[in-house]
Amino acid sequence: MAIHDLNQFLHDYFQAHECQIMENNNGRLTVKLTEEMDKALMNRPFYWHYIKGTGNPGVPMNLTLITNPEERDKKGEWIHFGSPRLQQILRHLRIHEKYTTQFQQVNASTNTALYPWLVTNVKISYIGKHKRDEIISVGLHLVNGQMKLEMMDKLREIPLQMQIADYCFTISPMIRLKSGFLRIEAVLDSYMENQPKEWAEESRKTLDEEIKLLDYFYTEEDDKEQKDKEIEEIRERYSPRITYEVINGGIFYLAEGAIQ
């Protein structure tokens, strides 16, 4: 699950933000922004401040984004993975789309129970001499403790909505949220423990070697401050470490057997 079609991605993004799609043709997408999105993306706080002061509603801008490189000289902004505009949109997503609760859409005519799952999408970074990331999507059944990986891929197959469907009711969790999260962390810990560790060993080796060089370089005592600074820099550069960062997550209420 990564972005394959940038044009489609942008189209969906603006549609989800209730912006009107004016044109979408041959890799050129024009949308009429809402006030909220204008404020989020167009960086013109003075305009909005001024217009509000006059008591007028203000006119959000149109935005044309070109994903097709062959069209990039036409009027509009060429957008690609490095462009500041896409970075801005992705940042906006990262900050604002972190928490959710969802309910499975069920066409029920009798009372149907929905079970709570804690879903967390975690980015694990391995940082030493070099850096590598890995993203793991985990779901934990908060009643029976069952745990599933690649949860996001599984959820994509299930129709979801933000309100509970008719005739449905939710089962209360047996596992508290916090301890559920700690269970997920523990699974990540043991996963990580079984990963190859050459990268960390290599980093430590280089770290030791470079500190040895310093011992050789500094012969006089009065350079101690400079030497300590350099030791610190070497540690900062090579000390192996791992970080967990939760990208996003939430509670998903799903019917029994929805996740195989």
Next chain:
Amino acid sequence: MKPIDVQKDLSFIEQLETNLEKNGPFSGWELFSMAYEAERTMMNPAFSGLQAKKYLPHMNFLEHQESTAEQVIEQMNGRAILADEVGLGKTIEAGLILKEYMIRGQVKKALILAPASLVNQWVRELNEKFYIPAIAHRKNYNWDQYEVAVTSIDKAKRSPHREAILDMDYDLILIDEAHKLKNHKTKNYAFVRSLRKKYCLLLTATPVQNKLVEIFNLVSILKPGHLGNYESFRETYGKDGKDIAEDDYLKTLIQKVMVRNTRKDTSLRDTKRNIETIWVDFTLEEKQTYEYLDNQIRSFSGFSKITYLRELCSSREACYLSLKKLADENNIEDDLQPLLGAIEQLPHHAKAEKLIEVIKKIGDEKVIIFTEYRATQLYLQWMLKQHGITSVPFRGGFKSGKKDWMRQLFQNHAQVLIATEAGGEGINLQFCNYMINYDLPWNPMRLEQRIGRIHRYGQEKDVHIYNFAIRETIEEHVMKLLYEKINLFEQVIGHLDAILAELEIPDMEKEIQNIFSESASFGETKIKLDNLSAVIQNKQLEAENQKEQHYGNT
């Protein structure tokens, strides 16, 4: 083995609990899963490989630039000397490395120290080519507000900037024109050593100019102890300045921290240099005046008389002004009056007329003219205007904003740029591929810098260089007896630089001036110039027979 430090993220679950209590805010499924998709797209799944290329689809990197960036990140762990020859794109390599680290989240704060004249150019290139939000430091801004700050070392080392900068923890420090840091006793050197940094790039085109101890000093900024300590290094290599090439061990060590690409071993699409000497004859009047000048000033001491002759070969104005100054300063106006009068009487300069002819033949193409003298620059501006040719001036002394402005005027509105020096270093004019050396510098490095302005990475056409010289003058001697013999124009001067250092000729210009001023006759001058070119040629042959000296890793 020791356990690895793990940093966990508990803030998520706490905030989720809070949001649940307050019943929101919550994301819709579509945006929620888009945020996940976005992270999957932006993550870096492997320790190695350049992710940055995906983010810079408008850039066509050359093979050596990509491999340099990879090497610096993966093998040198982000501390390296980038020492490519002029014009192979050191800035591009540095930008690519910085971008890669920023994408991987390993660099958030960076400081770029460049000569004041290049600050704006760095800002522009990083923003336009790499989408790196670099900003030139302005007054009243705190250093901690910048993600990527660009400034000059002279400014950075002054209070109150100095204290503020030394207080920061930089993830990456980049120093352009780093050969200026070769002396470890200078304040600049001490300042750079005391910066707190994780990664560090030193950019220089001439890493091994004279003494090995200079490279020791550069390496000690990156990796103290890599070449031993100062005393031991001096003992082993210092005294006679032994050639690096002779010491395989030292060479290998240096290769671990330095990348040097040369034109010879890169896949730079070899746009050719077409070099043509344009011979000009003085008019009879000019010739007489030149001889008159030569006779009159024979009694003058040392260098100055050579200077007047060179000036007259450039323009009446250049020569007149400095003779006038001489007369005023020494109260010898009466003595020089006839000479000044003769110069004043001269009609147009033969070279300037030839210049118009050559530009007209070139047609509508952009042309850069280099001259050694400001008076000539003004004269040529006037002369071009008389012939309906648009031109803009360019001087090293211009403020950087004005330099940018002139460069833009030239690119968009004028046909000709008249420059008095290469603008020091770094102004890039690869949109132009015609250059006229109206008069030649006697320092080959400066000539290479001139040519490097247009014959560099990004030049798509063959480069045409016209060298003007006046027959039967000092210019002819230098051109024929020296420059043409050592193939000065044909080859990139990187080698020549090393050769001159080896021959202990630190300043070629002085060397030539000495030859002229200390010779009693033209015959003697000729013999001495012959000798000089023979020695250089010999060394060139030697160098060709050996393999190209790889100081750095390529």
